Amino acid sequence: xxxxxxxxxxxxxxxxxxxxxxxxxxxxxxxxxxxxxxxxxxxxxxxxxxxxxxxxxxxxxxxxxxxxxxxxxxxxxxxxxxxxxxxxxxxxxxxxxxxxxxxxxxxxxxxxxxxxxxxxxxxxxxxxxxxxxxxxxxxxxxxxxxxxxxxxxxxxxxxxxxxxxxxxxxxxxxxxxxxxxxxxxxxxxxxxxxxxxxxxxxxxxxxxxxxxxxxxxxxxxxxxxxxxxxxxxxxxxxxxxxxxxxxxxxxxxxxxxxxxxxxxxxxxxxxxxxxxxxxxxxxxxxxxxxxxxxxxxxxxxxxxxxxxxxxxxxxxxxxxxxxxxxxxxxxxxxxxxxx
Amino acid sequence: xxxxxxxxxxxxxxxxxxxxxxxxxxxxxxxxxxxxxxxxxxxxxxxxxxxxxxxxxxxxxxxxxxxxxxxxxxxxxxxxxxxxxxxxxxxxxxxxxxxxxxxxxxxxxxxxxxxxxxxxxxxxxxxxxxxxxxxxxxxxxxxxxxxxxxxxxxxxxxxxxxxxxxxxxxxxxxxxxxxxxxxxxxxxxxxxxxxxxxxxxxxxxxxxxxxxxxxxxxxxxxxxxxxxxxxxxxxxxxxxxxxxxxxxxxxxxxxxxxxxxxxxxxxxxxxxxxxxxxxxxxxxxxxxxxxxxxxxxxxxxxxxxxxxxxxxxxxxxxxxxx
Numbered sequence: 107x108x109x110x111x112x113x114x115x116x117x118x119x120x121x122x123x124x125x126x127x128x129x130x131x132x133x134x135x136x137x138x139x140x141x142x143x144x145x146x147x148x149x150x151x152x153x154x155x156x157x158x159x160x161x162x163x164x165x166x167x168x169x170x171x172x173x174x175x176x177x178x179x180x181x182x183x184x185x186x187x188x189x190x191x192x193x194x195x196x197x198x199x200x201x202x203x204x205x206x207x208x209x210x211x212x213x214x215x216x217x218x219x220x221x222x223x224x225x226x227x228x229x230x231x232x233x234x235x236x237x238x239x240x241x242x243x244x245x246x247x248x249x250x251x252x253x254x255x256x257x258x259x260x261x262x263x264x265x266x267x268x269x270x271x272x273x274x275x276x277x278x279x280x281x282x283x284x285x286x287x288x289x290x291x292x293x294x295x296x297x298x299x300x301x302x303x304x305x306x307x308x309x310x311x312x313x314x315x316x317x318x319x320x321x322x323x324x325x326x327x328x329x330x331x332x333x334x335x336x337x338x339x340x341x342x343x344x345x346x347x348x349x350x351x352x353x354x355x356x357x358x359x360x361x362x363x364x365x366x367x368x369x370x371x372x373x374x375x376x377x378x379x380x381x382x383x384x385x386x387x388x389x390x391x392x393x394x395x396x397x398x399x400x401x402x403x404x405x406x407x408x409x410x411x412x413x414x415x416x417x418x419x420x421x422x423x424x425x426x427x428x429x430x431x432x433x434x435x436x437x438x439x440x441x442x443x444x445x
Numbered sequence: 446x447x448x449x450x451x452x453x454x455x456x457x458x459x460x461x462x463x464x465x466x467x468x469x470x471x472x473x474x475x476x477x478x479x480x481x482x483x484x485x486x487x488x489x490x491x492x493x494x495x496x497x498x499x500x501x502x503x504x505x506x507x508x509x510x511x512x513x514x515x516x517x518x519x520x521x522x523x524x525x526x527x528x529x530x531x532x533x534x535x536x537x538x539x540x541x542x543x544x545x546x547x548x549x550x551x552x553x554x555x556x557x558x559x560x561x562x563x564x565x566x567x568x569x570x571x572x573x574x575x576x577x578x579x580x581x582x583x584x585x586x587x588x589x590x591x592x593x594x595x596x597x598x599x600x601x602x603x604x605x606x607x608x609x610x611x612x613x614x615x616x617x618x619x620x621x622x623x624x625x626x627x628x629x630x631x632x633x634x635x636x637x638x639x640x641x642x643x644x645x646x647x648x649x650x651x652x653x654x655x656x657x658x659x660x661x662x663x664x665x666x667x668x669x670x671x672x673x674x675x676x677x678x679x680x681x682x683x684x685x686x687x688x689x690x691x692x693x694x695x696x697x698x699x700x701x702x703x704x705x706x707x708x709x710x711x712x713x714x715x716x717x718x719x720x721x722x723x724x725x726x727x728x729x730x731x732x733x734x735x736x737x738x739x740x741x742x743x744x745x746x747x748x749x750x751x752x753x754x755x756x757x758x759x760x761x762x763x764x765x766x767x
Contacts, residue, residue, distance in 0.1 A: 320734060364490075
């Protein structure tokens, strides 16, 4: 049997080829005009895809809630894709999201380095992009339109200030030993907060010495084990502890109580204003925390996408405020813990 | 016939003692080394830190040992069960600590019995069944809590930081009582002998008139209960529950079971061995921490210890076959 030559191929003369090519060019041009038009359309009824990390962590879940609420207020039609901090799954979710041609994408990177190729893809697809919560390396900043989220280094710096302030208030003066319970090593908040804390102390309170640090992996139980060991190592010489999250500080408090140390005598500085921290500050066992509100974090991201869709050109990086919270102003945390 | 089976069990159990005895000896060496190398190692504070870190994981390991002994490898829903039970514990704490503990116990028994029926009666692969149940349990947990931390309105300090005769943490007392009772049950009763025979050879066991489904359901109920109880212990620390709390419990319980030489093929080892395994791992964990070693080193050493233990177990098993 003779193979049949397809119609198009048979009739495609040189002239036809040129004609088809120019038609294709025109179509593409029209298409890109439509795309950029829809991207610049008002936020109302815009199609936005939010790619986020998890619903099983309190912070993530509040972030999602407040984003959803703000988006609803603005009349955005929102689609949410969740991955359990799985960078590989997130990469394929990004591909899917691009294929759906939304008016904008909001992305919480599961891994701030692994996400870079996906950022590049979104950029070359011409879809406006807001990165939220985890800041990738600034040398890739051209791939996103806006980053909103915490400034972890500033958060660590605020924690250092709180530590210094607590040393004065509790009568330890300007010198003494502290230790750190940090998050999962290598995660951006762990690195940023530790750096900010160290630099803050070195600059303003060089008498306060960091004697040791162990990871509590953002987990209360792990933090309590780590703190127990650090209390064993340094005993009663320890005057303060900086835990990079309030739930880990809850573990530190348990460890202190179990070791027969009164936590209210220590300068305990946590982070985030999560419910564990707020209750511990109210009861006086924890001295301070650094506000990082998941509600604000979600709202900032939503506001950024609204601004983008409304044709404003927001600045490339928008940080959350990182306020020191003690018993005196603990009510500032109410919104963050959903009160 | 019964004496043949009896001798078979005795032999295998005796052969299996090498590894757990090794673990006991090494634990002792670790304590001596700790005493000389760390200034505050044998202080009451550090000893109680070790006791606390062993309690919850030890309880889970005892439960896991039932599953491994029954020849069903591992229960991979323990972390999920414990996580959900932290939430249930915190939500019911305002009725008082006994009610909170009772609630998590019922929860654990329920989740365990479902898996027991699926694996024991329907003969579904235990790994697949328990992973599936883990996913369902986490889903329920997410639904109930919305991913939020639940703050318990009540006092759980008796369990969280309380000490028996102001010396030994209550958590440790509960753990040891549970472990000793469980060990006695498996060593001295018909249920225990049936469990071990099913682990050695489920087909022969079924043909010999052993109550296979019933025994497996009980084993899974015990394991589910122990996971939930471990969750209760975690939650009692600060009267709080959330789904992230028991992460890693599956791995820790499996590691305790394996380093203690409870055979992954089933039927060999004692429940109490899991206790020694858990103590050994807690000692290593504590020593690495109080030496101030970096997290990477801690991970590598812990992983290496588990691999080494499994290799030793395989070598012992091969020696026995010859």
